[in-house]
Amino acid sequence: MNDKKICFIMCVNNEMYEEECLYYINHLVIPNGYEIDVISIKEAKSMTEGYNAAMVATDAKYKIYMHQDVFLVKSDFIQDMLDVFSNPEVGMIGMVGAEELSKDGCMWNGDRVGRIYSSNIVSTQLFVASDKQNKPYTEVEAVDGLFIATQYDVKWREDIFDGWDFYDISQSEEFHRAGYKVVVPYMDKPWCLHDDGILNLGNYDKYRQIFLKEYKR
Template sequence: MNPNKISFIVAVNNEIDFNKCSVHINKIIKPDNFEVEIIPIRNAISLTNAYNLGMNKSNGKYKVYLHQDVFIINPNFINDIINLFNLDINIGLIGMCGATSIPDNGIWWESPRLVGKVYDSHTGNLSLLNFNNIDGEFEEVEGVDGLIMITQYDIPWREDVFKGWHFYDLSQCMEFRKKGYKVVVPNQQVCWCIHDCGIVNVTNGYEENRELFIETYKK
């Protein structure tokens, strides 16, 4: 495992989005003696499958799993996440937005306390989603949105259970927490990412995977 390497792992089915995503990654300030790589995964059968493939291709300590339509706009992104991991060796996973508790129905954004921020276009218009403020450097949460998930430890993604495009994110948060690691959202003074997703498709297996999530973790 290379402690001076960070791998950006992206499931790709739209080359235009991926190229734009890569341009933003390549603009991030690289710490001295640090290696940055981008690992595209094409033709994946699910996000858990793509992310396991990417994880196994990388020997970097730090891994950033992100959607192809996520554009990192924080030039100090790498330094900021490494500093966060160094604050607490028990921090296993970082996300941009999350919930301090996942409701029993598995829908994280219906939690009573949401934290974090991201520029997002799920309504059809790009605007700042700005949840509750965070005191200190970070806030521990139960789950984060999967637009971007950053790790310093490797835990396999549950492709044995989640075989589509939903609930891979909350599942992975649960797997990290089961191993005793913290899942956190950083205190972003200025928003770190744009997620230009457009109106989200929840007809492609969302409900089935929500029920799987409840069965696997909430019961």
């Protein structure tokens, strides 16, 4: 495992988004002694399948799993990330998370922490989940999958999450099971912009029920 390497991983089905995402990655400030890599997974059957394939394809210690429509606008965020990961108990970092997930498993039905820039067809705006920001981070139960950084490899549950929903909340729970902390870092300004467009929630409830059964909520 190369502890001086950061790999950016994304499942891609839109080359225009991929190109824009790569533009921001290629303009990041890379700390001295570190290197970066990018893996784009195309034609993945599910998010978990794509992420598992990329996880074993790179020797990078630090992996950043991100949506193709996430743009890293804070060019020096990598050092901030490494500072959080200097605590070996921290396994996963997200941009938005829930300190305590609601009983129905829906992250947006409870209080959240974190901040991002959110863009849609109408406008771009700062989204602040909560004014609460602990330094250097706030521990959470689960984070949103738009951006997930890890310093340890824990297999994504493609055995039960074979679609595009609840892979992120499941992975948060898997990191807790492995004994690691899941956190949202303190941010003086958001690390990224999410051009989230229109959500497809056609299978959301199916995977919500799978999540509730697996994690006994």
